[in-house]
Amino acid sequence: MSTPQLTRPKQPLFSRLPVISHLKKSVGLQRGMLIVGVVLSGIFLLTSIFAPLLAPCGYSQLSDDSGSFPTQEAPGAKHLLGTTVGGYDVLSRVVWGSQTAVTVIIVSVAMSLFLGVVLGLLSGYFGGWLDRILVVVADAIYAFPTLLLAIVISIVISRGQSSFWGGIFSCAFSITVVFVPQYFRVIRAETIRLKAEPFVESAKVLGASSARIIGRHIFKNATRTLPLMFTLNASEAILTLAGLGFLGFGIEPTSAAEWGFDLNKALADTSSGIWWTGVFPGIAIVLTVLGLTLVGESINDLNDPRIRGRKRAGRTPVRATQAGPESPANPAEAGKS
Amino acid sequence: MTTLIEVPEAEPGIVAPKSKSKAGGGLGRYIVIRFFLIIPTVFILVTLVFFLMRVIGDPITASQGGRLPPDVLAQRIHDAGYDRPVLVQYFEYLRQLITGNFGTTITDRRPVLEVLTTFGAATLELSINALIVALAVGIPFGLIAAQHRDKTPDALLRFFAILCYATPVFFSGLLLKLTFSVWLGWFPVAGRASTRTELTMSALAAPSGIYWLDALRSGNFTALGDIASHAVLPAIALGLLTAGVFLRLVRTNVIGTLGKDYIEAGRSRGVSEFRLVTKHAYKPALIPIITVMGLQIALMLGGAILTETTFEWKGLGYQLVQYLNARDFVAVQGIVVLLAIIVAVTNFIVDIIAALIDPRVRY
Numbered sequence: 001m002s003t004p005q006l007t008r009p010k011q012p013l014f015s016r017l018p019v020i021s022h023l024k025k026s027v028g029l030q031r032g033m034l035i036v037g038v039v040l041s042g043i044f045l046l047t048s049i050f051a052p053l054l055a056p057c058g059y060s061q062l063s064d065d066s067g068s069f070p071t072q073e074a075p076g077a078k079h080l081l082g083t084t085v086g087g088y089d090v091l092s093r094v095v096w097g098s099q100t101a102v103t104v105i106i107v108s109v110a111m112s113l114f115l116g117v118v119l120g121l122l123s124g125y126f127g128g129w130l131d132r133i134l135v136v137v138a139d140a141i142y143a144f145p146t147l148l149l150a151i152v153i154s155i156v157i158s159r160g161q162s163s164f165w166g167g168i169f170s171c172a173f174s175i176t177v178v179f180v181p182q183y184f185r186v187i188r189a190e191t192i193r194l195k196a197e198p199f200v201e202s203a204k205v206l207g208a209s210s211a212r213i214i215g216r217h218i219f220k221n222a223t224r225t226l227p228l229m230f231t232l233n234a235s236e237a238i239l240t241l242a243g244l245g246f247l248g249f250g251i252e253p254t255s256a257a258e259w260g261f262d263l264n265k266a267l268a269d270t271s272s273g274i275w276w277t278g279v280f281p282g283i284a285i286v287l288t289v290l291g292l293t294l295v296g297e298s299i300n301d302l303n304d305p306r307i308r309g310r311k312r313a314g315r316t317p318v319r320a321t322q323a324g325p326e327s328p329a330n331p332a333e334a335g336k337s
Numbered sequence: 338m339t340t341l342i343e344v345p346e347a348e349p350g351i352v353a354p355k356s357k358s359k360a361g362g363g364l365g366r367y368i369v370i371r372f373f374l375i376i377p378t379v380f381i382l383v384t385l386v387f388f389l390m391r392v393i394g395d396p397i398t399a400s401q402g403g404r405l406p407p408d409v410l411a412q413r414i415h416d417a418g419y420d421r422p423v424l425v426q427y428f429e430y431l432r433q434l435i436t437g438n439f440g441t442t443i444t445d446r447r448p449v450l451e452v453l454t455t456f457g458a459a460t461l462e463l464s465i466n467a468l469i470v471a472l473a474v475g476i477p478f479g480l481i482a483a484q485h486r487d488k489t490p491d492a493l494l495r496f497f498a499i500l501c502y503a504t505p506v507f508f509s510g511l512l513l514k515l516t517f518s519v520w521l522g523w524f525p526v527a528g529r530a531s532t533r534t535e536l537t538m539s540a541l542a543a544p545s546g547i548y549w550l551d552a553l554r555s556g557n558f559t560a561l562g563d564i565a566s567h568a569v570l571p572a573i574a575l576g577l578l579t580a581g582v583f584l585r586l587v588r589t590n591v592i593g594t595l596g597k598d599y600i601e602a603g604r605s606r607g608v609s610e611f612r613l614v615t616k617h618a619y620k621p622a623l624i625p626i627i628t629v630m631g632l633q634i635a636l637m638l639g640g641a642i643l644t645e646t647t648f649e650w651k652g653l654g655y656q657l658v659q660y661l662n663a664r665d666f667v668a669v670q671g672i673v674v675l676l677a678i679i680v681a682v683t684n685f686i687v688d689i690i691a692a693l694i695d696p697r698v699r700y
Contacts, residue, residue, distance in 0.1 A: 029492050140381040143680055147639035148673055151661065155669070156389045239505055243643055246507050247658055263507055267647065270515050271526050278515075282508035289503035297499060 022302045034298035040291025041231075048098040057092040090276055094284045096257035100168070101288065104241050105234045108172035108179065112233070113226070115176065116183020121214050121222065123184070124191025135188070138181035146236075147243050150174035154249045167251030167258075171244055175237045186229060190222035228303065231296030235289040242285050259285050364692060371688055375681045382677040386670055387430055391423050396443060396666040439675060442660065442668035449671030452656060459529060459652035462547045463575065463644065464637050466568050470576025471583055471633075476626075478580075479587025484614045486592055494584060501581025506640045510574040510647035517570060524570050527649040575644045579633050586629055590622035628691045634683045638676055 023034055047054060083089055123131045141149065150171075157170035194200060195218070203213050245251070245260025259281040266278030390396070397414050405413070414420055433440070439449035482494040518526040529548060549568070552561040594600065595618050603617055604610075642654030649655065653672065660668040 136377050137381055140378040145639040152389055156392050242505050273519050275515050278511045286503050293499050
């Protein structure tokens with residue numbers, strides 16, 4: 001609303017992008033939350049990209065020209081955030097850790113998106129026995145404690161210890177198995193709803209093949225909720241990765257920096273009052289998850305006409321919020337119109 | 338766009354047969370159908386876990402490989418039957434499960450069921466404590482947030498809720514330990530009780546394993562104080578994780594019910610805003626909490642593993658991690674399967690409670 005002249009010419013492309021369209025719709029507190037989230041996520045992303053430039057040392061570096069690093073040194077001029085019990089530089093481990101986290105998020109979310117969307121579309125569109133089996137399996141996995149499942153998968157893939165890519169993939173795959181049922185459920189529900197829409201019926205009448213209907217008509221309409229799921233799952237992926245690392249199923253300190261692993265090692269330090277080894281990786285986890293969750297939450301609220309605050313309307317009459325399932329503003333902006 | 342999809346965290350954990358015909362069917366029928374849904378759930382998980390754990394080879398090589406000479410190792414693998422075809426082993430395993438045999442751990446040769454009864458009580462105690470914290474924090478704060486929707490208290494509380502979610506249990510545990518145990522010295526650093534209390538507790542006749550219950554029954558109030566001081570920090574660490582979920586849930590649902598016609602009717606009759614929230618909108622908003630609590634059991638079990646490791650709380654999760662580190666995969670498999678059954682059964686109970694409270698759930 002604030003910059004109509006600037007954005008209007010770009011309307012078809014730029015303003016339809018998930019987060020940007022939501023930013024335009026948002027107002028007041030919600031806009032604040034969204035902006036904080038975007039900023040935090042942006043910092044996280046930039047840190048991970050520029051980790052080699054930002055980190056003063058390597059993630060597994062134990063010494064420099066002036067000799068070995070001291071162990072458990074308090075934050076100071078040379079090591080801004082101190083050093084760990086193993087002699088690693090805490091700041092460098094925190095910075096490099098963002099790279100590990102981003103890699104795991106990308107790999108795991110890409111895998112679960114692909115599997116979940118494909119299975120959800122097929123299951124929802126064709127129904128029948130395939131649908132029933134997949135639903136039961138998905139529900140069984142969904143009811144299971146995330147972390148336990150991730151532990152089991154991680155044992156299977158890497159037997160607990162691994163190199164950088166081995167560790168990344170075992171973590172990512174553990175997370176994938178946990179997430180696929182969620183994507184599957186959402187996409188399946190949307191597919192079933194869309195299957196009954198008139199435009200699918202007309203496509204059928206015109207003789208379109210199942211593949212074309214699924215790929216063209218249903219897929220593009222069923223994926224509207226994906227930005228929301230992506231952000232929420234990205235934050236959950238970080239938490240699962242950290243949990244695995246904390247339990248000792250993460251990535252070896254010599255092959256990558258991982259926040260959960262560092263927290264595990266820091267646990268023993270706390271009783272002697274050494275706080276910097278645990279607090280900084282912990283804060284990194286919290287801020288990252290916070291940023292992603294704020295973005296996800298805001299998108300969620302903005303997509304929901306019952307929760308969304310209105311622009312300049314003051315106190316919204318309650319009656320007006322009980323609109324039909326299709327909110328007036330949302331589908332046109334967030335999805336393909 | 339259906340509302341179910343838009344609010345994933347409020348999505349109930351009911352695996353209820355939604356597609357069943359709407360006509361007829363009382364509570365009894367619902368319970369029976371819901372009960373039979375446990376079986377495929379558990380069966381799928383057991384199958385999944387079994388085959389996954391067999392992909393990496395036999396459990397004896399995993400835990401003892403390299404330590405025993407090859408011929409002894411081969412002999413032990415043969416004795417345990419791990420050299421038979423996997424399918425034969427699978428059916429043997431299923432047969433054992435039905436008779437209540439969850440296997441024997443390799444490292445300390447204890448029946449898995451015994452591990453559960455020894456350490457399960459500690460985990461249960463932790464979960465109950467955490468649930469109390471979660472409800473005590475989540476519900477009142479959720480009501481406040483809903484009442485002051487989109488104002489400062491709401492903003493702060495919602496931020497608090499997200500912060501609860503964003504903080505891993507082991508980090509909040511570490512911070513709590515650092516602040517209250519190491520710096521302030523108010524609470525002990527780790528464990529369920531001091532050594533003396535532990536000894537008193539194990540000397541009790543027919544202990545339930547839940548320490549505060551045992552201390553209350555034996556009227557030992559020194560022990561009770563000791564137990565309580567040990568329980569505070571883990572309960573807060575695990576409870577806050579769930580409190581955030583409850584807070585958001587109460588807020589969303591109360592806001593939802595506040596938009597209903599009967600609230601508007603109450604408002605037009607002059608019922609105060611406070612009374613509207615606490616009396617009229619509150620109760621219907623609690624129903625989703627009960628269903629979500631079922632899902633929270635799963636989340637809490639995951640959280641309990643991390644909390645127990647953080648606070649050296651000797652429960653099932655702590656023990657699981659010990660077995661994991663010892664690569665005792667028979668024990669791991671047994672505990673995982675047991676937990677799967679517990680989760681499935683609790684979900685069943687929660688669904689039944691939800692159906693008792695809200696007739697709309699029944700089909």
